[in-house]
Amino acid sequence: MVSILLVSHSYQLAQGTAELVRQMASSADLKIRVAAGMGDEHEEIGTNAIEIMEALSELTEDGDVLVLMDLGSAVLSTEMALQMLDEEIAGKVRMCPAPFVEGAIAAGVQANMGSPIQEVYDEAMNALAAKQQQIVGDVEVQTPAEPKSFETPALAEQVEDKTEVLVTVTNPTGLHARPASTFIQTVKKHDASLTVTNRTTGAEPVLVKGMISVMLLAAKQGDELLLQATGPDRTALLAELEQLFLDNFGE
Amino acid sequence: MAITKDDVLSWIRDYAQVIEENFEMLTDLDREIGDADHGANMRRGFKAVLEKLPSVEDKDIGAILKSVGMTLLSKVGGAAGPLYSTFFMKAGTTIGAKSEMAIDDWAKALEASTAGIAALGKAQPNDKTMLDALYPAVDALNTAIGNGSSNGEALQKSADAAHEGMLATIPLVARKGRASYLGERSAGHQDPGATSSYLLIKSAAETWADS
Ligand SMILES: Nc1ncnc2c1ncn2[C@@H]1O[C@H](COP(=O)(O)OP(=O)(O)O)[C@@H](O)[C@H]1O
Ligand SMILES: [Mg+2]
Numbered sequence: 527m528v529s530i531l532l533v534s535h536s537y538q539l540a541q542g543t544a545e546l547v548r549q550m551a552s553s554a555d556l557k558i559r560v561a562a563g564m565g566d567e568h569e570e571i572g573t574n575a576i577e578i579m580e581a582l583s584e585l586t587e588d589g590d591v592l593v594l595m596d597l598g599s600a601v602l603s604t605e606m607a608l609q610m611l612d613e614e615i616a617g618k619v620r621m622c623p624a625p626f627v628e629g630a631i632a633a634g635v636q637a638n639m640g641s642p643i644q645e646v647y648d649e650a651m652n653a654l655a656a657k658q659q660q661i662v663g664d665v666e667v668q669t670p671a672e673p674k675s676f677e678t679p680a681l682a683e684q685v686e687d688k689t690e691v692l693v694t695v696t697n698p699t700g701l702h703a704r705p706a707s708t709f710i711q712t713v714k715k716h717d718a719s720l721t722v723t724n725r726t727t728g729a730e731p732v733l734v735k736g737m738i739s740v741m742l743l744a745a746k747q748g749d750e751l752l753l754q755a756t757g758p759d760r761t762a763l764l765a766e767l768e769q770l771f772l773d774n775f776g777e
Numbered sequence: 778m779a780i781t782k783d784d785v786l787s788w789i790r791d792y793a794q795v796i797e798e799n800f801e802m803l804t805d806l807d808r809e810i811g812d813a814d815h816g817a818n819m820r821r822g823f824k825a826v827l828e829k830l831p832s833v834e835d836k837d838i839g840a841i842l843k844s845v846g847m848t849l850l851s852k853v854g855g856a857a858g859p860l861y862s863t864f865f866m867k868a869g870t871t872i873g874a875k876s877e878m879a880i881d882d883w884a885k886a887l888e889a890s891t892a893g894i895a896a897l898g899k900a901q902p903n904d905k906t907m908l909d910a911l912y913p914a915v916d917a918l919n920t921a922i923g924n925g926s927s928n929g930e931a932l933q934k935s936a937d938a939a940h941e942g943m944l945a946t947i948p949l950v951a952r953k954g955r956a957s958y959l960g961e962r963s964a965g966h967q968d969p970g971a972t973s974s975y976l977l978i979k980s981a982a983e984t985w986a987d988s
Contacts, residue, residue: 536853563819564854571814572854575862576847598954599856602897606859607852609897 528646529557529585530638532630533578533604534596536573537563543630549629550683550707550737551638557585573600578607586618590643592633592650593619596626628653635707635737639714649736653686656741690754691764692725693771695745705775706740712766718757720767725750779877779927780988785838789830791846792980793823799976806969810956814855814873822853822861837876842869856954857970860894860907867893880928880988883981887935888915898953905949905956905963907970913938914978931988936975936982943967943975 530547534540540562547558561581564572585591595601601621608616620643622629629650636649697705713734714719722740723731726749732739745751755763770776796803796819804816826848833844847864849858868886878886891911900906914937917938921931944967951963954970 564852570854571812572818572858573792574851574854576851599854599859602856602859605897606862 527555527557527589527640528633528643529559529588529591530630530633530637531581531585531593532558532560532626533573533592533593533600534560534562534626535573535600536596537568539596539626541692543627546627546732547630547634550703551634553638556634556638557588558630559585567577573603575603575606575610578604579611582607582611582619583615585652586615590618590620590648592637592643593621594624594626594630594650596623613656620669622647622650624650625654629658631703632656632736632738639711641714641736645736650736652736652738652742656738659742659744688754688756689760689764690752691768693751693753693768695747695749695751696771696774697777698747699745700749701740701745701749703737703741705770705777706737708770708775709740709767710734710737712770716757716759716763716766718755718763720763723752723754724752725752778988780883780928780985781877782841782875784985784988785841785954786830786834788872788981788984789826789841791984792977793827795920795976795980796823796973798819802943803969803973806967806972809966810959810963811969812855812955815857815973818853818855819861819973822858823854824851825849828879837874838868838878839873839875842866842872845869849873856898857907857973860898860970863893863897864890880922884915884918884922887911887918891915900953903949904953905951905968905971906953907968907974909946909949909968909969910939910942910974910978913942914974928988929982932982932985932988936979939975939978943971946971 532540532543540560544558544560559581561574561578562568564570564574582591593604595604602619608619616707633646633650636646695701701709720734721731722734722743724743724745727744732743734740743751753764753767801815802822804813807813807815812968826845829844833841842865846862846869849865850862853861861928867890871886871889872882891908894911895908898906900908902908902912910927914935918931918935921934926934946968948964949968950961951957951959956963
């Protein structure tokens with residue numbers, strides 16, 4: 527499983543962010559560490575490349591590590607730490623320029639599902655888009671890993687074993703981060719791929735890859751979503767998702 | 778004449794003293810265009826360096842400088858931490874296991890250290906950073922050595938150039954580091970990192986004046 531390192535000038539900021547991530551990605555296997563603050567009690571504002579080095583040496587024992595950093599000198603300290611580490615360790619580390627809090631949450635949810643580092647990275651990079659869409663409306667999203675064949679309904683329809691179901695969003699706040707996280711975790715449990723079309727907004731179908739793609743549906747209370755699944759577990763997946771919508775995602 | 782290991786130790790001690798005397802001024806400069814911590818950062822770093830120095834003072838120049846770099850890395854905190862750490866570590870590796878160095882060795886070390894800071898921070902000349910004091914210092918030192926100046930003269934020229942470079946940061950708009958968040962408003966203020974870098978080169982020139 528990909529681990530996450532949060533490098534911040536402020537110990538409180540890093541700890542608080544880690545707490546937010548754990549709330550959404552609670553599996554005991556997910557490792558989130560912080561390297562933040564300076565001084566014996568981390569009480570001073572600053573970053574410490576030595577602490578970053580130690581954290582990276584430890585986390586890379588379990589596989590790849592995504593690093594999120596707050597401000598410029600956190601980036602410098604992380605680069606310095608990577609320069610001083612063995613190539614074998616440094617090779618497992620990926621620095622991610624995503625916004626600190628949003629990126630950490632998106633990465634945490636994705637890592638929690640056992641996705642490889644590239645997907646965790648992409649998911650973090652899209653995290654700002656979900657917030658932008660919430661506040662200023664339509665945004666371009668970079669989804670490099672997205673297979674083209676699912677992007678248009680015409681093509682999706684060519685897949686023969688497709689099953690679909692129409693659901694209505696009942697949560698008062700729509701598909702925000704927490705239901706989106708439950709949603710994606712349900713998708714990832716099944717051997718199936720899912721395309722969702724928000725019938726109410728009339729937006730393009732979205733291939734669901736991670737939490738952010740769910741949030742980008744901008745699904746509000748009352749919106750109708752068409753869920754289309756392909757693959758061996760498609761029926762089980764759709765049944766489980768339908769139930770989630772009926773249960774208000776437990777809210 | 779050469780710069781001995783003891784001269785190098787004296788330089789580090791002198792610079793720690795200079796920081797102690799100027800940390801408020803450095804912090805004041807950082808208050809104008811940053812987060813008011815550059816002096817405190819440097820002071821904390823060089824206090825730790827002074828505490829560590831006795832345990833490495835029997836080693837060669839390279840090892841001493843590398844140890845200074847490592848100490849700064851875990852103590853300075855802001856951008857200046859990894860940047861000054863790089864400065865001392867690169868100088869240490871460039872000079873190597875020597876107990877005394879010629880002025881040429883110092884010129885090579887200063888050049889490599891400055892290049893190390895540029896590689897890490899990805900700043901260009903005139904981005905209003907410590908490089909704006911260091912690049913002119915490297916240039917002036919090389920030119921003076923090429924012209925056959927004495928060591929003392931060459932070092933003084935290098936410090937004078939750093940001083941000019943530092944003053945030249947005043948009208949610049951910051952393009953790297955925290956001050957870059959201020960954009961145009963960063964113009965009209967002297968860069969704190971360029972100031973501490975000038976003080977470092979000046980301290981070397983004064984400590985090694987008779988080398
Ligand atoms: N990318 C960079 N390259 C070179 N020097 C930089 C860079 N970023 C910052 N600096 C230098 O660091 C100084 C600020 O140091 P300091 O206040 O200790 O760190 P911080 O900016 O993190 O608070 C600046 O005045 C500038 O000279
Ligand atoms: Mg500062």
